[in-house]
Amino acid sequence: MSTYETAKDQFIDVKGVKYAYRYFGASTGTTLVFNVHFRGTSDHWDPDLINPIASTRPVLLIDNSGVGRSGGEIPDSFTGWAQNIVDVIEALNIKEVDVLGFSMGGFVAQLIALNCPHLVRKLILAGTGPSAGPGVQGGKPEYFGLLAAAATEEEYHNGFLKTFYSLSDKKQSLGELWWKRMTSARPNRVDYVGPEGTQRQIAAVMKWAGGEFREEGSYDRLDQIKIPVLIANGSNDVLVPTENSWILWKRLVNAEAHLHLFPDSGHGFLNEYADIFSKEIITFLDA
Template sequence: MTTYNTAKPKFVEVKGTVLAYLDFGSTAKSNVPLVFLQHFRGTFDHWDPELINPIAAVRRVILVDNSGVGKSNGSVPATYEGWAQNIIDVIQALGIPQIDLLGFSMGGFVAQMVTLNAPSLVRRLILAGTGPSAGEGVEAGDPSALQRLAEAATETESYNAFLSAFYSLSEKKQQLGAKWWHRMNGARVDRSPYLGPEGTKIQIGAVVRWANREFSNEGSYDRLHEIKIPVLVANGDHDILIPSVNSYVLFKKLVNADAHLHFFPDTGHGFLNEYADQFSKLINIFLDA
């Protein structure tokens, strides 16, 4: 069976833009694919194989590069509504009637908007290391950590920025982060680089709008009650990029969803890599329930 390591990019044109995706895995348990949406500056070549492959072993998975990112052409959208519409368009162009959806970090912002704007499309939703748009109780992350991620240009700068933002600074946790970095970077050939400076600037602009109540009509905070499907909210208990309390706020705002909340101990934004084995099992259990 094709794995994350061996899956070949595929392409679909939507509204004049060619978007790249990976589509692989098993249909042993379900014909509903799980679609993954990636973090700030990341592409579909920046997932952890130890997270993806145990899920692909039992279900079909689709990893998408949004427009202007990775192997997709076009422009990076200026809002997460725009990001979400691209995902909706891709799924419809592929003729898939329904999906499960996982959004990590910034991808979680997009996943919320996909679910809100195309509610019949999403069967179950997983929101990892993310939070709602601006609203009461939502806290800002460490701006210096985001700045380091945004400005990293070399391999060493990226390594240092991601390990300091995703993992605690203890020697043990940094060693775990180094293992993740090497297995991620060694998983696939012909990998895309992290998003470049111009696209990163647009992504930061989208983050600013998401975090500003002046643009609440573009966000999720005031609409989360509209979600009426099973939702799994997960994070580390000490996330400095999107503070862990935001996951709790998100969970509490999902008043009409069958919502579940899971915090992984002594970890931060990179919990899904540090606890890849446990989290992949939790995802499969949640989707099969």
């Protein structure tokens, strides 16, 4: 069985765009599709989170258009992001999936579930929230700015550790361990999304968070989701405020929605608590 470290890069042409993906793990079970965070690629997941899950079911990682090893242009709306992921899933002839979205990937995951309900069996929303609506809070701009402006390896390292982990010595040490796991897991890794693509990602975020394009969002439609949903976050997320996970849970009135807040942690809770969270994901998907 392939692992995160050994899975081969594969490619598929869909609507004239060459997409990179990795499809690995167990040979039976419902495929779990992962959607990555702001500026991330398939090379920016934690193997300690991915591998326990992959040992129980197939895992699919997709670089969206313009991201990582994929061709094309980065969409400037999350409706476009979601449709690209659906197009690749369908091109691979996969009839039903579970979907996980982390951070910005959680915005994408919500729209996949909303726009293609026939495709999604269960949904996992990690460190994310609904689009603009009453009570939804924006993250601290200075933290988002650290990630948006990073251009060197040192700036990426400092930006992600300061925004994903609390600033105590203990938590920063855990962040260093995660960084080493992630950056040493695979050879020939690609870089984070570059400046031009980052601006297109920011445009999508602004549409999601600004409230001027409600039809591009999820807030007014969350009652349409009627499948089991697992929502998780750290207790003090400075990028996507933890309160938004609570609002997301309350808005999912027709779903079987579960909410888990991990103690003394932030946006990077899924890496800090990789062992616990991966087991929780498996239990949720198997239930």
